[in-house]
Amino acid sequence: MNEETIRRRLLLGRSFITKFSDEEGVDEDYETDQTLKKPQPPLVKPPMRGPEAAIALPTDFAALPVDNDFLHVINSRASHRVYTQEPMSLLQISYLLWCCQGVKTLRGKSYATLRTVPSGGARHPFECYLALQRVEGAADGLYHYLPLTHELEFLGARDDLPDFIARSVSGQAWAAKANAVFYFSCVFYRAEWRYGIWAHAPILMDSGHVTENLYLAATSLSLGGCAIAAVDPAAANAAFGLDGREETVFYAMPVGTVRSSDKPQEDAFYAFVREQGL
Numbered sequence: 539m540n541e542e543t544i545r546r547r548l549l550l551g552r553s554f555i556t557k558f559s560d561e562e563g564v565d566e567d568y569e570t571d572q573t574l575k576k577p578q579p580p581l582v583k584p585p586m587r588g589p590e591a592a593i594a595l596p597t598d599f600a601a602l603p604v605d606n607d608f609l610h611v612i613n614s615r616a617s618h619r620v621y622t623q624e625p626m627s628l629l630q631i632s633y634l635l636w637c638c639q640g641v642k643t644l645r646g647k648s649y650a651t652l653r654t655v656p657s658g659g660a661r662h663p664f665e666c667y668l669a670l671q672r673v674e675g676a677a678d679g680l681y682h683y684l685p686l687t688h689e690l691e692f693l694g695a696r697d698d699l700p701d702f703i704a705r706s707v708s709g710q711a712w713a714a715k716a717n718a719v720f721y722f723s724c725v726f727y728r729a730e731w732r733y734g735i736w737a738h739a740p741i742l743m744d745s746g747h748v749t750e751n752l753y754l755a756a757t758s759l760s761l762g763g764c765a766i767a768a769v770d771p772a773a774a775n776a777a778f779g780l781d782g783r784e785e786t787v788f789y790a791m792p793v794g795t796v797r798s799s800d801k802p803q804e805d806a807f808y809a810f811v812r813e814q815g816l
């Protein structure tokens with residue numbers, strides 16, 4: 539690639555992040571579909587299978603040993619890539635899903651969902667799919683989260699589940715030992731309806747909230763996870779039946795059981811804070 543092309547690509551990337559208003563003269567007559575009063579897309583994807591595939595998620599979170607020391611959770615959060623492969627419970631999965639995508643209420647009749655994470659214009663353009671293994675109360679296989687009813691729907695088993703997981707995250711084989719891999723897809727039009735050609739940077743901003751909540755929720759249960767941008771969309775989309783254009787997987791996060799000795803050394807952290815005079 540020549541210097542000029544590299545410079546042009548860099549500027550394009552920068553303007554992707556900074557452009558929320560008109561690119562001089564180019565988009566001044568542009569109106570979004572919401573402004574044009576086109577119908578709003580559905581708030582969530584409808585179930586992909588029949589009601590027999592739906593599993594109600596338990597919500598008695600009081601039964602979980604949640605670390606409620608907020609600062610301790612914040613300071614302990616770290617990326618974990620080593621998992622001990624002990625079982626997890628469906629209640630833990632339910633808690634993690636609630637914390638990163640749970641719907642608290644509807645705004646208007648069906649104008650927006652308000653969730654445990656923020657989202658620009660409350661568009662919440664994401665769907666969450668899971669690969670589960672070693673989760674008590676859930677067969678190993680692929681799932682889709684139904685946030686309006688807080689249910690999981692079973693999409694099917696796979697004989698090659700660990701292989702699939704490794705492939706879906708571009709060969710990062712450590713991920714295949716996680717109990718749960720969260721795959722986040724984007725349904726683009728949900729955000730584009732409101733923000734049109736300016737929708738895409740806010741989509742990425744929104745996704746950071748989702749995985750950070752997932753990191754913190756996992757930490758509060760003494761579990762560990764690691765955000766993954768290096769997904770293989772083709773592998774993940776094929777597994778979940780997504781077309782890759784209107785909806786595509788773009789972000790993932792394995793979560794699993796971790797050894798306490800693999801957890802961040804808090805004493806070291808506080809020594810560092812003291813050393814730095816923070």
Ligand SMILES: Cc1cc2nc3c(=O)[nH]c(=O)nc-3n(C[C@H](O)[C@H](O)[C@H](O)COP(=O)(O)O)c2cc1C
Nearest residue numbers: 615616617618619707710749764765766767768769
């Ligand atoms: C957007 C994003 C993408 C990431 N992608 C990967 C990845 O593909 N593979 C990986 O091992 N870690 C990935 N990470 C984890 C980072 O490497 C990690 O957050 C960083 O090294 C800081 O460590 P910490 O999370 O323990 O503070 C990603 C993190 C973020 C936020």
